[in-house]
Amino acid sequence: MAQPDRVRDADRTRAEIIEVATREFADKGYAGARVDEIAAKMSSTKRMIYYYFGNKERLYIEVLEHAYAGIRAIEQQLDVEHLDPVDAMRQLAELTFDHHESHPDFIRLVSIENIHHAEHIARSTVLGGLANPALDVLTRILARGHESGAFRGDVDPLDIHMLISSFCVFRIANRHTWGAIFKRDMLDPAYRPQHRQMLGDVLLDYLAAR
Amino acid sequence: MAQPDRVRDADRTRAEIIEVATREFADKGYAGARVDEIAAKMSSTKRMIYYYFGNKERLYIEVLEHAYAGIRAIEQQLDVEHLDPVDAMRQLAELTFDHHESHPDFIRLVSIENIHHAEHIARSTVLGGLANPALDVLTRILARGHESGAFRGDVDPLDIHMLISSFCVFRIANRHTWGAIFKRDMLDPAYRPQHRQMLGDVLLDYLAAR
Amino acid sequence: MAQPDRVRDADRTRAEIIEVATREFADKGYAGARVDEIAAKMSSTKRMIYYYFGNKERLYIEVLEHAYAGIRAIEQQLDVEHLDPVDAMRQLAELTFDHHESHPDFIRLVSIENIHHAEHIARSTVLGGLANPALDVLTRILARGHESGAFRGDVDPLDIHMLISSFCVFRIANRHTWGAIFKRDMLDPAYRPQHRQMLGDVLLDYLAAR
Amino acid sequence: MAQPDRVRDADRTRAEIIEVATREFADKGYAGARVDEIAAKMSSTKRMIYYYFGNKERLYIEVLEHAYAGIRAIEQQLDVEHLDPVDAMRQLAELTFDHHESHPDFIRLVSIENIHHAEHIARSTVLGGLANPALDVLTRILARGHESGAFRGDVDPLDIHMLISSFCVFRIANRHTWGAIFKRDMLDPAYRPQHRQMLGDVLLDYLAAR
DNA sequence: TATGAATGAGCTTTCATTCAT
DNA sequence: AATGAATGAAAGCTCATTCAT
Numbered sequence: 001m002a003q004p005d006r007v008r009d010a011d012r013t014r015a016e017i018i019e020v021a022t023r024e025f026a027d028k029g030y031a032g033a034r035v036d037e038i039a040a041k042m043s044s045t046k047r048m049i050y051y052y053f054g055n056k057e058r059l060y061i062e063v064l065e066h067a068y069a070g071i072r073a074i075e076q077q078l079d080v081e082h083l084d085p086v087d088a089m090r091q092l093a094e095l096t097f098d099h100h101e102s103h104p105d106f107i108r109l110v111s112i113e114n115i116h117h118a119e120h121i122a123r124s125t126v127l128g129g130l131a132n133p134a135l136d137v138l139t140r141i142l143a144r145g146h147e148s149g150a151f152r153g154d155v156d157p158l159d160i161h162m163l164i165s166s167f168c169v170f171r172i173a174n175r176h177t178w179g180a181i182f183k184r185d186m187l188d189p190a191y192r193p194q195h196r197q198m199l200g201d202v203l204l205d206y207l208a209a210r
Numbered sequence: 211m212a213q214p215d216r217v218r219d220a221d222r223t224r225a226e227i228i229e230v231a232t233r234e235f236a237d238k239g240y241a242g243a244r245v246d247e248i249a250a251k252m253s254s255t256k257r258m259i260y261y262y263f264g265n266k267e268r269l270y271i272e273v274l275e276h277a278y279a280g281i282r283a284i285e286q287q288l289d290v291e292h293l294d295p296v297d298a299m300r301q302l303a304e305l306t307f308d309h310h311e312s313h314p315d316f317i318r319l320v321s322i323e324n325i326h327h328a329e330h331i332a333r334s335t336v337l338g339g340l341a342n343p344a345l346d347v348l349t350r351i352l353a354r355g356h357e358s359g360a361f362r363g364d365v366d367p368l369d370i371h372m373l374i375s376s377f378c379v380f381r382i383a384n385r386h387t388w389g390a391i392f393k394r395d396m397l398d399p400a401y402r403p404q405h406r407q408m409l410g411d412v413l414l415d416y417l418a419a420r
Numbered sequence: 421m422a423q424p425d426r427v428r429d430a431d432r433t434r435a436e437i438i439e440v441a442t443r444e445f446a447d448k449g450y451a452g453a454r455v456d457e458i459a460a461k462m463s464s465t466k467r468m469i470y471y472y473f474g475n476k477e478r479l480y481i482e483v484l485e486h487a488y489a490g491i492r493a494i495e496q497q498l499d500v501e502h503l504d505p506v507d508a509m510r511q512l513a514e515l516t517f518d519h520h521e522s523h524p525d526f527i528r529l530v531s532i533e534n535i536h537h538a539e540h541i542a543r544s545t546v547l548g549g550l551a552n553p554a555l556d557v558l559t560r561i562l563a564r565g566h567e568s569g570a571f572r573g574d575v576d577p578l579d580i581h582m583l584i585s586s587f588c589v590f591r592i593a594n595r596h597t598w599g600a601i602f603k604r605d606m607l608d609p610a611y612r613p614q615h616r617q618m619l620g621d622v623l624l625d626y627l628a629a630r
Numbered sequence: 631m632a633q634p635d636r637v638r639d640a641d642r643t644r645a646e647i648i649e650v651a652t653r654e655f656a657d658k659g660y661a662g663a664r665v666d667e668i669a670a671k672m673s674s675t676k677r678m679i680y681y682y683f684g685n686k687e688r689l690y691i692e693v694l695e696h697a698y699a700g701i702r703a704i705e706q707q708l709d710v711e712h713l714d715p716v717d718a719m720r721q722l723a724e725l726t727f728d729h730h731e732s733h734p735d736f737i738r739l740v741s742i743e744n745i746h747h748a749e750h751i752a753r754s755t756v757l758g759g760l761a762n763p764a765l766d767v768l769t770r771i772l773a774r775g776h777e778s779g780a781f782r783g784d785v786d787p788l789d790i791h792m793l794i795s796s797f798c799v800f801r802i803a804n805r806h807t808w809g810a811i812f813k814r815d816m817l818d819p820a821y822r823p824q825h826r827q828m829l830g831d832v833l834l835d836y837l838a839a840r
Numbered sequence: 841t842a843t844g845a846a847t848g849a850g851c852t853t854t855c856a857t858t859c860a861t
Numbered sequence: 862a863a864t865g866a867a868t869g870a871a872a873g874c875t876c877a878t879t880c881a882t
Contacts (some may be wrong), residue, residue: 536659
């Protein structure tokens, strides 16, 4: 029984490093994050970061992989086949809305990765082949909506996904400059219901057959 | 005649530093950008950066101020009072769409500034008080559209601005991760007309009085 | 029967470590060799190196001792008493020539040890007292050659040994810089017979009574 | 006059770094040498090493280039055309003998470079194209000696150079292991005349026409 | 006898910044 | 107004070694 415990310790150490590093990278960016700072904020030592991840970049890539893993499960919360396409579409949008709002670190990591031209995603064996399952669900909803006569049929699912993502991501990613310029915090809970409603309305108004 | 020339040389040196630094910061982020690299890419020397800007942060702030200054002129291209509100709305959206597409460095600087919690905007005397004139134009269009019966009246102009911005910014800011995950370049010219059209449609469908 | 087997396993493990470490030290030098690298190249683990040898330096010393042990058997291949002194001398030289050529790792270890001022030889109980038996054989040949009137009598056997060694060692030890500067590989098989012949000629011309 | 002084300071700083680094690399080898140690032994700082040389390897390469530069002037001390070939040959050998004895750091650097498979010479633009002028002089002496009937004509100048080098290098390069095994310091001044004489005799006996 | 996890000390290198002229 | 040389502080990373079982 000694072996499993040690293995669990190793996993625990790895997991803690990923967790602390996620916060640090999301907060400071890749170049701005300090390996020493990550070490200081965890119960293990800096040496362990190099023991498990080899270097800063590989740690960052694993942080990215871990962060992206979280979003893959979104669509599984949606029982799309038993829902009216209109309801399904709104629910899918709101699921994204809620997910992004509750995962600001993920959104920030994505921003950071874009600053780096997504070079680390390209370098990741995991993320390179990541198909977004939410897109399949969306495609299915659009098809069923078109069949039922509720939706127009000339839309590209990926464009709809872009519309949803842009709205949900923007609130989080551009929160600070927006707040500085317009003196309004897009994430102020007071605006939340109105924005969440707005997203669904925008989508459904656009998709509505005419 | 010596003085003015020297002044003009000084202005030219400043301008070149800003120009090179804009590219460097936009490309690498604030922490990732290197003062040495900026110096190497310009015709003047590193010492001049410190002579004119004091330190890296103040240079970055001036880069940001310079970049934001560019966007303020957008709405001036729009003769809003002589246009039908529906046309004016579509034109305003397309103006933003076009501007952002042709100013990727600005969008990237905004992303970078958000990574840094907009702390430099807060520190800038210029940017702190920056009111976005586009918002006034937008407010005016929405009011006229509501008066004419074309638009619904229950929308917050800033939310509409957010909708436009999110769509226009997302294509640029998230281009690389999107491309890495979905294997499609959002900025591929082939998609441009369709996205530009889509933005206007989304807006007008949503704003339409019902 | 368990004990002997374990002992044999232990010997086998030790032998493998020595073997792998010899290659690694000879290839990279003492400071350049990595304990991790040695461990990675063997079937056992890094911990075993410390288990059997205590530390890197003691491992290196044992590698050195093992390498020097190989050369002690050289002169035993020579049936010196039944040979004409001239033939014996040439054969002894060629034996050294052949041995060094076929043991480049030994030559490299000697170079490395010289870089370290032979401090590890001094620290080795085995090597400190190592008398080179080849020298006895050489001394005997020179004496018999002088008695027979073939050789001059005013030579120091150790100087002759130095002459032989310098020629045989140089080809191996300085192969790479020589090749880089003169664009000729001293170990190219095409030159081998000529160099081997030359060594004997040089020796016998010098030793010839006049 | 300010510029030249600063330039001289820069040159002086570079020269001091090379000088101290030569001793350190020659003493400890490439991997064993410490940049910190080099810095500690000079009047400038560690940062300057990186300012002028970029990294440890480039510093080592420049050390090597500087060390090799010293040996190129050897043959210029020899007025070969006005000497009898026999005398010229002995003088050339003694020049090499003396040079190597008085430049043990150079010999050690060559040994070290061989341990590294001469990879740094290969990487050096200077050393890659280094022709050894001493070889030209040697070729000339051999030719004149053959013409005069003093020397045999079937020898390759490079082989003769190898014979000279091996003898002169061996005393320095293998001094420590030799001393440890045979309890005799090859560089003991007491042996110097005898070895110097021996080298010339060996050479001339071998080259003598018969 | 054996081993995966862990580590302190120290290594090379980088970077924004300032000095001296 | 301009500049090449210099630098302190700290960054990322490595290495021989030991711990805990």
